[in-house]
Amino acid sequence: MKLLTRHEEHVLLTILKLEDNAYLVTIKKYLEDHTSKDLSFGTLYVSLQRLVKMRYVRHYLGEATSKRGGKAIKYYSITKAGLRALEKARQIQESIWNGFSQLAYKVQDSHE
Amino acid sequence: MSKATPSLPAWGRRILRLLLSEEDYIFFSGDLEESRLEEIKRRNRLIARLRLHVWLVTIIIPILMSKLRWVVVLIANDLKIASRNIRKHKIFSIINITGLAIGLAFFILLISYVRDEWSYDRFHKKSPWIYMTTVSMMNDPPGAVSAPILAQTLQAEFPEIRNAVRYWLTSQAVRSDTVIQNQDLALADPAFFSLFDFSLRSGSLDQALDAPNKVVLTVDSASLFFGPADPVGQLLSINLGNQPRDFMVEAVLEKLPGNSSIQFDLLISFEHLSQIFGQEFIGGLVDTPFFHATFLELNEKSSPQDLESKFPAYVQKYYGENFRKYEVDPAALNLGLYQFSDFHLGSLNGPSLVGRSRPLYSWILFGIALVVLLLACSNYMNLSLGLSSLRFKEIGARKVVGAGKTHLLRQFLNESLLLSFLAIAMGTSLAALAFPQFNHYTGKFLSIDFLLNIPSLSILAGLLLLTGFISGSYPAVILSSLKITDIFMGKLRLGGKNVLTRSLLIFQFVLTIFLVAGSLIMLRQMDYLASEDLGYDYQNLVAVPTYSFWNYDESGDRALAAFQRELENHPEILAVVGTNGYGNPMGWSNRTDYKFQDSRVSVFHKRVDYGFLDAVKIPLLKGRNFSREYPSDIEDAVIVNETLVRRFGLENPIGRNFAEFAKDTGPPSVEYSPTIIGVIRDFHFFSLHEEIGPLMLNMKPESPWMYILIRINSGNPAPALAALRETWKKVNPDKPFNPVFLDDTIKAQYHKERNWSGIIRISSVFAILIAVMGLFGLTVLTVSRRTKEIGIRKVLGADIPSILSLISREFVYLILLANTAAWPLVYFAAAKWLQSFAYRSSIAFWIFPLAGLIVLFLGLMTVCVQAMRAALKDPVNALRYE
Numbered sequence: 001m002k003l004l005t006r007h008e009e010h011v012l013l014t015i016l017k018l019e020d021n022a023y024l025v026t027i028k029k030y031l032e033d034h035t036s037k038d039l040s041f042g043t044l045y046v047s048l049q050r051l052v053k054m055r056y057v058r059h060y061l062g063e064a065t066s067k068r069g070g071k072a073i074k075y076y077s078i079t080k081a082g083l084r085a086l087e088k089a090r091q092i093q094e095s096i097w098n099g100f101s102q103l104a105y106k107v108q109d110s111h112e
Numbered sequence: 113m114s115k116a117t118p119s120l121p122a123w124g125r126r127i128l129r130l131l132l133s134e135e136d137y138i139f140f141s142g143d144l145e146e147s148r149l150e151e152i153k154r155r156n157r158l159i160a161r162l163r164l165h166v167w168l169v170t171i172i173i174p175i176l177m178s179k180l181r182w183v184v185v186l187i188a189n190d191l192k193i194a195s196r197n198i199r200k201h202k203i204f205s206i207i208n209i210t211g212l213a214i215g216l217a218f219f220i221l222l223i224s225y226v227r228d229e230w231s232y233d234r235f236h237k238k239s240p241w242i243y244m245t246t247v248s249m250m251n252d253p254p255g256a257v258s259a260p261i262l263a264q265t266l267q268a269e270f271p272e273i274r275n276a277v278r279y280w281l282t283s284q285a286v287r288s289d290t291v292i293q294n295q296d297l298a299l300a301d302p303a304f305f306s307l308f309d310f311s312l313r314s315g316s317l318d319q320a321l322d323a324p325n326k327v328v329l330t331v332d333s334a335s336l337f338f339g340p341a342d343p344v345g346q347l348l349s350i351n352l353g354n355q356p357r358d359f360m361v362e363a364v365l366e367k368l369p370g371n372s373s374i375q376f377d378l379l380i381s382f383e384h385l386s387q388i389f390g391q392e393f394i395g396g397l398v399d400t401p402f403f404h405a406t407f408l409e410l411n412e413k414s415s416p417q418d419l420e421s422k423f424p425a426y427v428q429k430y431y432g433e434n435f436r437k438y439e440v441d442p443a444a445l446n447l448g449l450y451q452f453s454d455f456h457l458g459s460l461n462g463p464s465l466v467g468r469s470r471p472l473y474s475w476i477l478f479g480i481a482l483v484v485l486l487l488a489c490s491n492y493m494n495l496s497l498g499l500s501s502l503r504f505k506e507i508g509a510r511k512v513v514g515a516g517k518t519h520l521l522r523q524f525l526n527e528s529l530l531l532s533f534l535a536i537a538m539g540t541s542l543a544a545l546a547f548p549q550f551n552h553y554t555g556k557f558l559s560i561d562f563l564l565n566i567p568s569l570s571i572l573a574g575l576l577l578l579t580g581f582i583s584g585s586y587p588a589v590i591l592s593s594l595k596i597t598d599i600f601m602g603k604l605r606l607g608g609k610n611v612l613t614r615s616l617l618i619f620q621f622v623l624t625i626f627l628v629a630g631s632l633i634m635l636r637q638m639d640y641l642a643s644e645d646l647g648y649d650y651q652n653l654v655a656v657p658t659y660s661f662w663n664y665d666e667s668g669d670r671a672l673a674a675f676q677r678e679l680e681n682h683p684e685i686l687a688v689v690g691t692n693g694y695g696n697p698m699g700w701s702n703r704t705d706y707k708f709q710d711s712r713v714s715v716f717h718k719r720v721d722y723g724f725l726d727a728v729k730i731p732l733l734k735g736r737n738f739s740r741e742y743p744s745d746i747e748d749a750v751i752v753n754e755t756l757v758r759r760f761g762l763e764n765p766i767g768r769n770f771a772e773f774a775k776d777t778g779p780p781s782v783e784y785s786p787t788i789i790g791v792i793r794d795f796h797f798f799s800l801h802e803e804i805g806p807l808m809l810n811m812k813p814e815s816p817w818m819y820i821l822i823r824i825n826s827g828n829p830a831p832a833l834a835a836l837r838e839t840w841k842k843v844n845p846d847k848p849f850n851p852v853f854l855d856d857t858i859k860a861q862y863h864k865e866r867n868w869s870g871i872i873r874i875s876s877v878f879a880i881l882i883a884v885m886g887l888f889g890l891t892v893l894t895v896s897r898r899t900k901e902i903g904i905r906k907v908l909g910a911d912i913p914s915i916l917s918l919i920s921r922e923f924v925y926l927i928l929l930a931n932t933a934a935w936p937l938v939y940f941a942a943a944k945w946l947q948s949f950a951y952r953s954s955i956a957f958w959i960f961p962l963a964g965l966i967v968l969f970l971g972l973m974t975v976c977v978q979a980m981r982a983a984l985k986d987p988v989n990a991l992r993y994e
Contacts, residue, residue: 023143024139024140024143025143025146025147028147029147040170040171040173040174041140041143041144041147041171042170042171042172042173042174042175042176043174045140045171045174045175046174046175046178049178068142068143068145068146071138071139071141071142071145072138072139072142073139073142073143074136074139074140074142074143
């Protein structure tokens with residue numbers, strides 16, 4: 001199984017957290033709020049397409065609102081495969097981060 | 113949220129629709145709609161709109177990149193390699209790009225000129241349906257002239273004519289409170305503005321020509337007479353038929369477009385014609401000469417040929433009776449149609465229209481433009497070819513790691529596309545910078561703006577692709593098909609030595625020699641025109657316009673008498689005579705058409721004074737001058753020119769009366785049959801473009817003196833002018849004193865030729881420049897490839913001249929070969945061109961070797977500078993260079 005990139009990881013987690021309300025606009029806003037970086041709709045759209053293609057994410061249709069010029073919403077939700085991929089990513093993260101604080105402490109010590 | 117928030121721009125929606133699936137597009141644009149409002153909240157409208165566009169770009173780019181990912185990567189890589197190569201071979205790249213850019217800039221300039229020439233009178237929306245009536249009598253060449261009666265009768269007779277507009281251009285005196293000036297005054301029927309589209313600055317055109325005593329001005333004449341204020345509603349006085357009349361300004365037009373054959377300063381209703389000529393003149397049929405233009409707007413569906421075929425019956429009906437009265441066959445009157453938009457480059461005479469030009473000129477320019485562009489392209493091709501031979505190792509390495517033929521092809525093409533893109537960008541900006549100077553030479557008002565529309569830009573883009581493709585394809589094909597082993601064994605040589613490069617070089621030099629020799633011949637012809645003996649001495653001749661045209665008063669006679677009385681003994685003034693002439697003081701002032709052996713001969717009159725011939729130094733060949741001893745000279749005597757004697761085949765002209773050999777075709781009341789008392793040598797009373805016509809000098813006071821000619825001593829003209837002014841002010845205090853020097857007016861007549869030779873001169877300089885740049889690049893290549901050889905030769909004792917000849921020998925051969933091909937081409941082209949002049953210089957044969965020598969000299973200079981550098985190098989460095 002291919003590893004997730006950091007960006008994909010963030011997108012998946014956002015979809016998970018937003019529950020019923022995960023669509024392009026909300027995902028973008030959430031990510032921008034948390035990373036405090038601008039994100040282009042285009043970029044987000046491209047990575048969502050990739051995630052859909054890898055079957056980590058599926059989409060379903062919502063209803064149209066006037067706010068959107070009468071166009072329906074395409075919601076995203078995470079699949080089981082997506083959850084597994086996140087789980088895996090987390091394991092890898094944790095094993096790699098393991099022991100970080102002690103070592104970081106040490107490095108700081110030796111410099112002082 | 114306000115209603116003013118702009119929605120998604122159409123271009124963005126279109127691109128997204130292309131990039132996304134139908135379904136995705138709907139959702140995605142919905143998402144965008146939703147956050148668009150967020151994105152542009154609380155900003156002013158302009159910034160909001162601007163931000164929206166930027167925002168869309170940032171959205172589209174990642175999607176585009178994800179779709180085109182591999183293509184983008186490949187092209188980006190190619191471009192990277194290309195830009196490295198450009199930087200590595202700086203000199204070549206600069207020569208390559210600037211050469212092409214200069215060629216292109218020049219191409220753009222010339223094409224804009226040619227385009228302007230070809231666009232004459234096509235800006236009127238109705239231009240495809242606008243025709244002019246033409247008339248020819250007894251097989252004379254047709255002219256765009258007609259009689260006033262024609263318009264109504266044609267329109268009544270033929271339903272396919274939707275509108276008929278009579279139009280006449282004349283020159284009349286116009287006066288406001290502050291200015292008196294002769295102006296080009298046009299008279300036209302009310303439908304004029306429904307046929308022709310001229311843009312309005314102020315006032316209204318709806319009823320401007322419906323009634324008399326209203327005038328339409330152009331911006332220039334408005335500011336001349338009224339200054340910067342809006343003149344609509346003001347009064348202006350125009351002299352019509354010897355009587356000043358008041359006109360109310362109805363409208364002011366913008367400057368009439370430069371590519372319009374209709375040019376005037378003021379426009380009034382056609383009804384005023386009767387005030388110039390008298391009512392009976394306008395009403396009459398056959399007695400009325402054909403003089404003004406008639407424009408017809410035809411029905412979209414009717415064909416001009418069909419209409420033309422009905423004209424003979426029309427002529428019989430309206431003119432038959434009158435013609436037979438004068439014993440003339442009505443069939444001699446040939447009525448025809450001529451498409452108005454063809455007029456500018458056509459051969460039709462149109463006295464009311466201006467600025468016909470020879471189509472040959474725009475073809476020559478178009479040819480030069482193509483040649484220069486071809487030169488630049490072949491240059492570019494040659495250099496790229498030579499340059500690519502320095503890149504064998506790169507290509508070999510690419511092949512070894514698996515680059516296929518198509519890949520190499522694509523790489524080279526991309527590279528040359530990048531180069532030609534740079535060249536086009538540079539060329540366009542060069543052209544934009546050069547336009548003011550170019551306008552100065554051409555007398556036109558052109559700008560780069562003509563390029564800034566979709567069709568022109570796409571042509572430019574096509575040009576870019578074509579140049580890049582042509583110049584990149586040969587090296588690309590050759591280089592991509594090389595054998596790897598050959599490459600690394602160093603067996604290969606390309607450029608400089610092979611057949612293609614040589615033939616390209618020869619081609620270039622043929623074109624260059626062609627242009628140089630061609631421009632030398634053209635310049636000679638222009639000089640010839642400018643220096644041709646006009647037949648009289650125009651140096652130190654001052655003409656004082658009398659402005660008696662203003663109200664046909666006696667001011668001309670008064671001034672002439674005063675000048676002769678008071679200034680005859682002035683030490684600086686040699687002669688004072690009166691004369692009449694249209695346009696210039698030496699022109700003709702009247703015309704009579706004689707019937708002579710079944711054809712019509714127009715004879716021009718010029719009213720002169722006693723002593724005219726001596727004052728302008730025209731020699732009398734036979735007979736005698738006008739003399740006060742013969743009082744009948746004033747009414748009956750004429751002095752004719754040689755052309756007239758030849759035209760009428762007079763063996764013994766002196767003493768002959770016109771009635772003996774020719775019949776005045778005008779109405780009997782004004783029949784003119786004078787007696788010839790002398791013959792003078794021909795002088796040019798038209799411009800030099802036109803052949804001298806039959807002329808008679810007479811003294812008959814047909815109209816008041818228009819000019820007073822004064823011959824002054826050479827040297828300082830100021831005292832003479834001061835004396836003239838003083839006398840003038842005494843007798844004509846209300847008229848301006850504006851003396852002109854004849855040599856100035858004659859120079860002004862030839863400004864078109866001067867402009868033309870300016871263009872030719874610049875083009876040959878450009879052509880030489882481009883060719884020399886190409887040669888320079890090739891020499892640099894040759895020298896760099898032969899560094900080692902030169903080093904060895906020096907070590908073995910070769911001296912500098914022998915090395916110079918080693919390198920330059922081949923180029924000299926090529927240039928000599930090119931000469932033999934270029935000379936016959938130039939000869940034929942030049943002979944053809946010169947045929948279009950009534951007075952032409954001969955083709956001097958020294959021009960051919962001279963052109964060859966110029967090119968050879970410049971070529972050798974370029975080669976030798978490079979060769980010198982190679983020859984002077986320390987051989988040790990040369991041998992160690994690898």
